Amino acid sequence: MLRENIQDLIALAAVAEERSFTRAAARLNVSQSALSHTxxxxxxxLGLRLLTRTTRSVAPTLEGEDLLATLTPCFETIEARLRALDEGRxxxxxxxxxxxxxxxxETLLWPKLSPLLKQYPSIRLELVMDYGFTDLASAQCDAGVRYGEDVSDGMIALRIGPDERMLCVGAPAYFAAAGVPQVPQDLTRHACINLRLSTHGGLYAWxxxxxxxxxxxIKVSGQLCFNTVGVLLPAVLDGHGLALVPDCLAAPYLESGALQSCLETFSPAFPGFHLYYPSRQRPSSAFGAVLEALRL
Structure with missing residues (x-):
């Protein structure tokens, strides 16, 4: 019943405010005859007379005034909320x-969100670095970033990055001295730079x-071990051994010839980064803007 009447109630309020079918029809962008019929x-x-019509004016009846006394604050509240939502957008x-x-x-969030912060100075952003499978509630975070295959059930996942590959890379001088691995098992005879991540509870198996x-x-070994990906490439460039790194990090060095890759036929693509957040979350205007900026 309410859904059927809402447009008619808006029409009634317009006529009562304008005290004229002509002016109300122009305001609602409808014909005067259509408004009168409504x-x-x-x-x-309703079985009630809501307006008193004369040749000179239109005015609400007592029943009409009673109905409008209820409607007007409701309409004002709705309009104010819609304006606030639009301003928030x-x-x-x-x-x-x-x-x-x-x-x-470094490679995904900051390049996309830095322009957003300049566009909207009222957005405040906090980026928390953690390699673990962080619980958003306990960490008091709005969202997290993981590879698509690692997103937990019950979360909304938004793809924010393309599929990726992990490439085995080394300096040309290293390959010249130690040879090029032909199959993954060959890596056990090479100097490899290990990665220890909290998500794996120990050394990362390639x-x-x-x-x-x-x-x-493959469990590899070598002189060096780090707990973050960012410092792997400098060690590889210095000739300390091989490393397994995301293809987008290695790309500039492969193009310049500073590094070479191997075992590419054994390196399949996997789902790239996804932003995940609780399905029950009601996004704020700032969070909504961040989502749009990160959307692939």
Missing amino acids: IKALEHR QHPTGTVRIVATEYAI EFQDAAGHDIR
Whole structure:
């Protein structure tokens, strides 16, 4: 019943405010005859006369005034809320806290969100670096970033990055001295730079895949071990051994010839970074702007 009457009630309020069918029809962008028919239909359904019509003016009846006394504050509240939502869309404000790996922050979040912060000075952003599978509630974060295959059930996941590959790379001088691995198992005889991440609870086993799609996990060894991806490449460039790194990090060095890759046929693509957040979350205007900026 309410859904059927809402447009008619808006029409009634317009006529009562304008005290004229002509002016109200122009305001609502409808014909005067159509507006008159709408009001008559509403009066017929309610079984009440809501407007008193004379040749010079239109005024609410007592029943009409009683109805409008209830309607007007409701309409004003709705209009004020809609204006606030529109202003929030145009001028988003608030704090957004995102947890992600250093690699995701440097290569994906910051390049996309830096222009957003300049566009909307009222948005405050906090980026928390963590390699663990962070619980958003306990960390008091609005969202997190993980590879698509690692997003927990019950979360909304928004793809923010393309598919990726992990490439085994080394300096040309290293390959010249130690040779080029032909299969993943050859890595056990090479100096490899290890990665210790909290998500794995120990040293990261290098992951590959054979032609049949079977997973291959190789535990490598060498002089060096880090707990962040960002420092792997300088060590590789200095000739300390091989490293397994995301393809987008290695790309500039491969193009320049500073590094070479190997075992590419054993390096399949996997789902790229996704932003995840609770499905029950009601996005703020700032969070909504961040979502749009990160959307792939």
